[in-house]
Amino acid sequence: MNRHPTAQQHFSPAPRVPAVLDLSRTGPDTFLGPQVSMGMSRVFGGQVLAQGLMAAGRTVTDAKTAHSLHAYFLRAGDPAEPIHYRVERVRDGRRLSSRQVTAEQHGRPIATMTTSFAATGGGVCHQLHPPRSISPEQVPTLEEAAVRWGGLGPAWRGFEALEIRINPLTVDPPVSSRRIGAEQTTDRVWQRVPFPLPPDQLLHQALLVYASDVTILAAALVPHGVSVGCEQIVGGQAWDGVSVDHAVWFHGPVRADEWMLFEQLSPAAQDGRAFTRAQVFAPDGSMVASVAQEGLILDAPEGVGRAAP
Numbered sequence: 001m002n003r004h005p006t007a008q009q010h011f012s013p014a015p016r017v018p019a020v021l022d023l024s025r026t027g028p029d030t031f032l033g034p035q036v037s038m039g040m041s042r043v044f045g046g047q048v049l050a051q052g053l054m055a056a057g058r059t060v061t062d063a064k065t066a067h068s069l070h071a072y073f074l075r076a077g078d079p080a081e082p083i084h085y086r087v088e089r090v091r092d093g094r095r096l097s098s099r100q101v102t103a104e105q106h107g108r109p110i111a112t113m114t115t116s117f118a119a120t121g122g123g124v125c126h127q128l129h130p131p132r133s134i135s136p137e138q139v140p141t142l143e144e145a146a147v148r149w150g151g152l153g154p155a156w157r158g159f160e161a162l163e164i165r166i167n168p169l170t171v172d173p174p175v176s177s178r179r180i181g182a183e184q185t186t187d188r189v190w191q192r193v194p195f196p197l198p199p200d201q202l203l204h205q206a207l208l209v210y211a212s213d214v215t216i217l218a219a220a221l222v223p224h225g226v227s228v229g230c231e232q233i234v235g236g237q238a239w240d241g242v243s244v245d246h247a248v249w250f251h252g253p254v255r256a257d258e259w260m261l262f263e264q265l266s267p268a269a270q271d272g273r274a275f276t277r278a279q280v281f282a283p284d285g286s287m288v289a290s291v292a293q294e295g296l297i298l299d300a301p302e303g304v305g306r307a308a309p
Helices: 045-057 142-149 154-159 201-212
Strands: 024-027 030-033 064-073 083-092 096-105 108-119 163-166 187-192 240-250 260-270 273-281 287-299
Touching (some): 030 045, 045 064, 045 083, 142 163, 201 240, 201 273, 201 287
Antiparallel strands (some): 024 030, 064 240, 096 108, 273 287
């Protein structure tokens, strides 16, 4: 995701997330994705992913739901222009359907995505135990937690349609010169759309995909003692990161208007490329999704370097 806001853009009021997923059909298997100003210099990657999934899902029978997507971001999107989505029907089988989605602006692709949809049915079933966790109502919102860090930077002002709560790091202060080590830095973030949504599973899946790109790359700085949302105290410099690729696997039904617990971490980073992953749990403890991403940390805060092995 992009962390550099543009200075003179208007921030429209919440709710904005469902509106940005209201695609227009422009032809056979082609769609137009709207833009809603988020104050960024380039399009938020989660928006492209979510719109692409909505476009692909509009070409698949209701008997199948998305079970995975794999995307590559090719170039920065223009937040002033709508995004054109072209869907290729790669295959329709009895149980699985595959779609290839290309997101384009100004006649050039900005992202490509492969999605797969599956019919429900019997078979092997298991999951990891959900993490022992306190209620999200007992932890601060991202905005509340950031007060002791100097408040949220302007790059966060585009995400007020999502309610985000975080488990504060045990690092004191949040930015530390010591290296924690990747094995100790699993972080927990709760997210939801704080208003009721219609019972459209494709919409709920797309909103999970949208949310999955909000904080996951920030997990790459947690091993260095830098918490999500504390950019204001890092020498006044907001760190900048961009997603390179992103994958999501769905394991069960999603409700984006209920709390989704993202248990996220970054196992490794090298040459500015950070690998991050997350497991997503519903309030009842069911594991509803897994996420993986590699991103570029373009402007790491001063003092953030390589974690000790």
